[in-house]
Amino acid sequence: MTQIYRHHRYPTDFPTIAGTAHGRSSAQITDINQAGARLRGLINVQRGDQIMLEVLHQRISAQIRWVRGDICGIRFTQTMATAIVDTVRQSPSRITGWRHVSSHLHEMR
16 A cells, blocks of 8 residues: 655745746745745746746746645655755744743853
């Protein structure tokens, strides 16, 4: 029996530019892992289309796996580097508020 397994995707809200057969357009990465992502904002794409994402000054090739309205799932042609995934998932728009962390300071009594 074959099991279908997808690695956990990390939620984010990261802006990107996607190059499609219809030109370049803005999109948001709404979740990501090293194998793929979910995008919001792409229109006129179909399952099987090839796209080129611009993420952190790098071009990443991907294929559309599914489409529902302006939301689509993509699979990267090559596994995305862990450092890029970590940066994208730590998007500033995901931070709900700044908090002081002083784990390296000793408590004063």
